[in-house]
Amino acid sequence: MGVRSSSKRTTGWRATIAVAMSNYIEAGSIIAIATSLGLWQERFDLDNLAVGLLASLSANAFGAAAGAAVGGPLCDRFGRKFIYTYDLLLYMLGVLLAVFATSYGMLLTAFVLTGIAVGAGVTASWTYIAEEAPAHQRAAHVGTAQLAWSIGPMIGYFLAVVVAPLGLLGSRLIFAHLFVVAAITWWVRRGLPESGLWRDRNNAPDERPSFLGSLGGLFTRKANLTALLFLFGVYALWNTVAGQSGIFQPRVYDAAGFTSVTEQYLLQVLMWGCTSAATYFGFMRLADRMSRRWLYCSGALLGILAWSALIYAPPGVVTLLFFAIGWGVSMGVGAQAFYGLWTSELFATRYRASAQGVLFLAARVLVGVLSVWFPMLLERIGLKGLGLLILGLLAASLLIGTLWTPRTRGKDLKQIERERYGSTTPTAEDPVMTP
Numbered sequence: 001m002g003v004r005s006s007s008k009r010t011t012g013w014r015a016t017i018a019v020a021m022s023n024y025i026e027a028g029s030i031i032a033i034a035t036s037l038g039l040w041q042e043r044f045d046l047d048n049l050a051v052g053l054l055a056s057l058s059a060n061a062f063g064a065a066a067g068a069a070v071g072g073p074l075c076d077r078f079g080r081k082f083i084y085t086y087d088l089l090l091y092m093l094g095v096l097l098a099v100f101a102t103s104y105g106m107l108l109t110a111f112v113l114t115g116i117a118v119g120a121g122v123t124a125s126w127t128y129i130a131e132e133a134p135a136h137q138r139a140a141h142v143g144t145a146q147l148a149w150s151i152g153p154m155i156g157y158f159l160a161v162v163v164a165p166l167g168l169l170g171s172r173l174i175f176a177h178l179f180v181v182a183a184i185t186w187w188v189r190r191g192l193p194e195s196g197l198w199r200d201r202n203n204a205p206d207e208r209p210s211f212l213g214s215l216g217g218l219f220t221r222k223a224n225l226t227a228l229l230f231l232f233g234v235y236a237l238w239n240t241v242a243g244q245s246g247i248f249q250p251r252v253y254d255a256a257g258f259t260s261v262t263e264q265y266l267l268q269v270l271m272w273g274c275t276s277a278a279t280y281f282g283f284m285r286l287a288d289r290m291s292r293r294w295l296y297c298s299g300a301l302l303g304i305l306a307w308s309a310l311i312y313a314p315p316g317v318v319t320l321l322f323f324a325i326g327w328g329v330s331m332g333v334g335a336q337a338f339y340g341l342w343t344s345e346l347f348a349t350r351y352r353a354s355a356q357g358v359l360f361l362a363a364r365v366l367v368g369v370l371s372v373w374f375p376m377l378l379e380r381i382g383l384k385g386l387g388l389l390i391l392g393l394l395a396a397s398l399l400i401g402t403l404w405t406p407r408t409r410g411k412d413l414k415q416i417e418r419e420r421y422g423s424t425t426p427t428a429e430d431p432v433m434t435p
Contacts, residue, residue, distance in 0.1 A: 012132060015192050016141045019084060019128050021185040022121040023149035025091065028178050029059040029114050030246045031156030032098075035265065036171035038250075043168055044104045048379065052372040054111055060243055061368030063115015064122070065361045071120025072357015075127060076350060079202070080195045083124035083353075088186040091117035095182065098175040119364065123356035130344030131197040131352070135412035139287035139341055146337040147279045153246070154272035157265045164262065197413065201349045217351055218358060223420045227346040228359065231339060233400035236363040237393045238300075238335035241307070243367030244374050245327070251375060255383040257315040267320060271328035278332025287333075287341065293405040296338050300398035303330030304391060311387040335397055345408045348417045 033055065041051050057063050067087075075083045094113030101107040126145055133141035156174065163170025218224045245252065253264045278299075286295055306326030313319045339359075347355040377386060408416050 012134075012141075015132060016129050016144050017148075018185065018188045018192060019125045020145040020148040021181070022084065022087075022118070022125040023145045024152040025088075025178060025182055025185070026059055026064070026118040026122050027149045027152030027246075028156050028174075028181070029095070029118060031153045031160070031268075032171065032174045032178060033058050033060065033111065034246065034248070034250065035157065035160040035174070036168070039168045039171055040101075040107060044107070046104065048375045049372070050104065052375050054108060055248070055374075056368040056371035057108060057115065058111035059115040059118040060246060061115070061364045061371050063112045063364075064119035065115075065364035065368065066112075067116035067119025067121075068123050068357040068360035068364065069119070070116075070357070072123045072354040072360070074120070075124045075353030075357070076198075079198055080124050080128040080131070080353065081192065083120050084128065084189055084192075085186075087117045087121040087124070088182045088189075091121070092179050092182050092186070095175045095179045099172045099179065101172075119357075119360060123353055123360055126340045127344060127353045127356055128195050130341070131195045131349070131413065135415075136410060137288055138345075139409075140284045142341045142344065143279055143284035143287065143337055145340055146283060146332070147276060149336070150272050150275035150279055150332065154269055154276060157268040157272065161262055161265045161269070164265075197349045218354055221421070224347065224351060224355065227342075227420075228355065230400065230404050230406075231343055231346070231355075231359050232362055234342070234397055235335050235339035235359060236366055237400075238303075238397040239363040240366045240370055241390050241393050242331065242336070243364070244370060248371075248374055248378070251378055252310075252383060255378050256310055258320060267324050270321075271324040274325050274328030275332045278329040279337060280332075282329070282333040283337045287337075288409065292338070292409055293402060295333055296335075296405060297398065297402040299330045299333035300335065300394065300401060302326050303334055304394045304398065306330060307387075307390055307394065311383055311390070335401065338401065342406055342408070345411075345413065345416050346406060346420065348421055349413070 037051055037054065040046065040054070044050075046054075055061065071083050071087070091114055094110050094115075094117060097106055097110035097113065101110055126142065129141050129145055130138055159174050159177065160170070163173055166173070218228065249268060250261065250264045253259070253267070258264060258267075282295070282299070303326070306323045309319050309326070310323040313322075343356055343359060344352060411419075
């Protein structure tokens with residue numbers, strides 16, 4: 001019995017790691033774009049608006065939003081494995097186009113395709129991981145996706161430093177490495193089983209939603225609406241800041257007075273290293289054991305302090321290090337990690353992936369809208385001019401997540417579903433979301 005249990009745990013972690021690689025690929029794509037934008041701008045003689053469109057239509061924003069909008073409902077209709085079996089084929093096509101891009105149009109197409117694949121894959125991965133995780137280790141398993149998401153930028157920025165002497169060729173090589181990782185991940189995933197919860201639900205004929213059925217249920221049931229509003233406040237507002245940071249952080253450093261590209265990239269390696277460490281030692285080790293309210297609040301508050309220092313404190317090494325470490329740790333135990341966990345917990349199996357898609361869509365649309373104008377705003381009004389917007393979004397996310405932290409720790413997903421939806425009425429109160 002003990003041997004079978006150990007084998008099942010090992011298989012579960014293997015599946016978690018394989019599926020979580022969507023997050024490495026997503027973050028790696030964003031950093032590959034971030035570190036190459038200036039080089040593409042010079043190569044194709046682009047203005048700031050064209051650069052903003054590249055960023056906004058990529059895996060960082062609208063491209064991922066489109067993928068999530070379609071991938072979420074497809075994931076609920078045809079299964080989690082359906083998405084994570086095929087999304088990487090589209091992703092590999094996109095990054096190959098980036099590797100060999102010879103025009104702005106070709107590059108834009110590459111970024112859009114990779115974005116669509118990322119949006120579909122990430123929603124499926126968070127859903128699958130949570131459904132297959134044990135109730136007492138759900139945060140640890142979901143945190144693996146966040147860990148992969150933070151390792152991607154750390155490696156991406158390190159590679160950018162290594163290949164910097166090669167110029168644009170170096171950036172093409174970074175995209176090529178993402179192709180290799182995606183191909184290996186696709187091969188490993190082929191042997192993974194379908195989510196047990198989705199399979200059980202799909203075996204009940206009256207529980208099989210149409211493509212639009214899951215989306216319709218999201219907006220007609222009270223439990224779904226309250227969760228959507230809550231998670232939009234937690235994730236979409238925070239991600240509007242994090243999205244600009246992810247793809248425009250080198251330009252933010254320029255605006256703050258730190259202009260050495262190599263030092264900027266090394267600072268990002270430090271920041272994402274702190275995110276990785278905080279994800280493992282903070283979120284993965286603690287979120288299944290301690291108060292999630294206080295863990296979330298402490299991470300969100302540290303993020304506000306870090307950005308306040310970068311925006312308003314005198315430029316210098318101390319300010320830089322405080323921002324990199326503070327924002328890095330904050331991301332490790334902050335909104336995205338909890339978003340991946342709470343989105344999986346607060347929705348029934350038939351709505352879970354569709355909810356991921358809708359929320360990911362909303363978050364990336366906000367990022368995309370700001371990304372179109374962010375380079376120009378940064379140039380015209382500076383970082384201090386954008387300070388109130390950045391800090392206001394982070395503060396709103398902190399308050400919403402802290403006041404309405406769900407009481408779901410230690411409960412299995414079926415128990416949470418019964419509590420939130422009730423056994424007979426679709427308008428049951430939501431007893432697991434209380435301040």
